[in-house]
Amino acid sequence: MASKINAWAKALKKQLYVLYLACKDERVPWHARAVTAFVVAYAFSPIDLIPDFIPFLGLLDDLVLVPLGILLALKLVPKSVLADCSEKAEEAMKKGKPKNWAAGAAILFIWLFFFLGVYWWFFQ
DSSP states (O other): OHHHHHHHHHHHHHHHHHHHHHHTOTTSOHHHHHHHHHHHHHHHOSOOSSOTTSTTHHHHIIIIIHHHHHHHHHHHSOHHHHHHHHHHHHHHHHTSOOOOHHHHHHHHHHHHHHHHHHHHHHHO
């Protein structure tokens, strides 16, 4: 059972990396790129829609929403782009865990602006 869960988690990580690469590909339509960027950003974001400390519901978004978002994004991205990005992801993952500090910083700034906007909305 644990090996199946590990294999599933590894496949999800690979699919997220494929979607990250697809998001940067110019052959992907803008609407698919927007959905893909949102799914990847949400999956890598430390902030969840439902906080993890809420029993059962906290893990629901990680176990249901992220995989459903991945499925939607995979359906929107052209198959030829997915094939190319899948090959690139395989090569990159063989070299070790891929890191993109610019994407991490961008996600951090998005959340920072979100919280500043919420603060401004309620306290101004």
